[in-house]
Amino acid sequence: MEHFSYQRAFSIAEALELKQQHGDQALFLSGGTDVLLLIKKGLIHPRVLISLRGIGELRGISKVDGRVTIGSGTTLRTLEKSAVIADHFPALHDAVVNMASVQIRNVATLGGNIVNASPGADSAAPLLIYRAVVQIINRRGEERTVPLEHFFKGFKKIDLQDGELLKAFILDLPPAGAGSAYLKFMKRQAMDLAHVGVGVYLEIDKNNRCRKARIGLATVAPTPIRSQPAEEYLQGRVVDRDSLAAAADLAVGSISPIDDFRGRAWHKTEIVKTFVRRAGMLALKRIEKQEA
Numbered sequence: 001m002e003h004f005s006y007q008r009a010f011s012i013a014e015a016l017e018l019k020q021q022h023g024d025q026a027l028f029l030s031g032g033t034d035v036l037l038l039i040k041k042g043l044i045h046p047r048v049l050i051s052l053r054g055i056g057e058l059r060g061i062s063k064v065d066g067r068v069t070i071g072s073g074t075t076l077r078t079l080e081k082s083a084v085i086a087d088h089f090p091a092l093h094d095a096v097v098n099m100a101s102v103q104i105r106n107v108a109t110l111g112g113n114i115v116n117a118s119p120g121a122d123s124a125a126p127l128l129i130y131r132a133v134v135q136i137i138n139r140r141g142e143e144r145t146v147p148l149e150h151f152f153k154g155f156k157k158i159d160l161q162d163g164e165l166l167k168a169f170i171l172d173l174p175p176a177g178a179g180s181a182y183l184k185f186m187k188r189q190a191m192d193l194a195h196v197g198v199g200v201y202l203e204i205d206k207n208n209r210c211r212k213a214r215i216g217l218a219t220v221a222p223t224p225i226r227s228q229p230a231e232e233y234l235q236g237r238v239v240d241r242d243s244l245a246a247a248a249d250l251a252v253g254s255i256s257p258i259d260d261f262r263g264r265a266w267h268k269t270e271i272v273k274t275f276v277r278r279a280g281m282l283a284l285k286r287i288e289k290q291e292a
């Protein structure tokens with residue numbers, strides 16, 4: 001049985017002050033769905049847990065001047081129920097509705113999912129295709145921002161220093177004519193981590209030519225990644241089943257899957273091929289639906 005003290009912070013400043021006092025012995029706790037599992041398994045041994053749940057400033061979704069800010073402490077359930085997320089960021093919506101269970105989504109947060117830094121975090125590929133920017137704050141109240149793409153530094157490594165806290169995610173609202181989707185391959189249809197996760201974002205003109213494409217991939221590299229060759233291939237081409245299939249073949253060049261408990265590398269590669277095309281077709285269908 002692990003022993004730790006539990007301290008509640010009611011402001012960002014208080015949370016960072018507590019972290020400064022306890023140093024390496026302390027860990028932030030948002031929903032606790034990753035932290036408590038790791039403690040239970042004996043993989044981490046924090047002496048102090050600093051709960052962020054009492055900090056209102058970290059929660060909620062706001063839409064101002066073409067930008068949406070999602071507080072790091074916003075629960076997956078809040079995202080799932082948000083019309084802003086469903087209408088403008090459908091790939092993120094696809095991801096959260098398929099994560100864990102309602103009970104877990106009621107407490108688990110977007111910030112926790114990203115800071116946990118799993119290559120298979122379901123929110124990562126959608127946030128990558130929306131080019132989310134991470135807002136970070138330190139004890140002196142100084143803020144810095146990092147594109148999510150650069151926030152992931154390596155396997156389980158992120159650009160967050162000791163004494164910093166992830167405050168929010170900032171996303172630009174996609175323009176009209178944009179569509180996106182996220183598909184997750186799981187062995188079971190419920191309560192399973194992604195064996196492969198694929199997000200596709202498309203902007204097309206009236207002739208179906210691609211103005212912008214972004215492809216995010218989870219669980220097939222040490223960090224969640226984008227596939228630049230596949231994105232560049234689509235640029236300027238008519239988006240259809242054939243061009244998406246060719247882009248999917250190129251996406252395979254960006255991945256480095258391994259054999260693990262989630263599946264065999266060759267199988268994950270096949271799923272990437274199929275899911276890039278399928279998620280692209282779904283994104284396309286969503287654009288057509290907007291225009292109908």
Ligand SMILES: Cc1cc2nc3c(=O)[nH]c(=O)nc-3n(C[C@H](O)[C@H](O)[C@H](O)COP(=O)(O)OP(=O)(O)OC[C@H]3O[C@@H](n4cnc5c(N)ncnc54)[C@H](O)[C@@H]3O)c2cc1C
Pocket residue numbers: 027028029030031032033034035036037052072073098099100101104107108109110111112113114115116120121122123164165166167191192193194
């Ligand atoms: C049964 C079960 C099913 C699951 N299914 C899925 C799934 O389908 N897909 C998936 O991606 N994940 C899944 N998870 C994992 C987990 O629920 C998510 O990663 C969740 O979003 C983590 O959020 P949390 O608030 O609970 O994080 P916590 O456990 O509170 O924290 C996770 C990490 O982030 C740090 N942290 C949290 N907030 C901040 C902050 N604001 N600033 C700095 N550091 C912070 C903590 O110190 C800790 O290191 C599942 C977990 C369980 C137990």
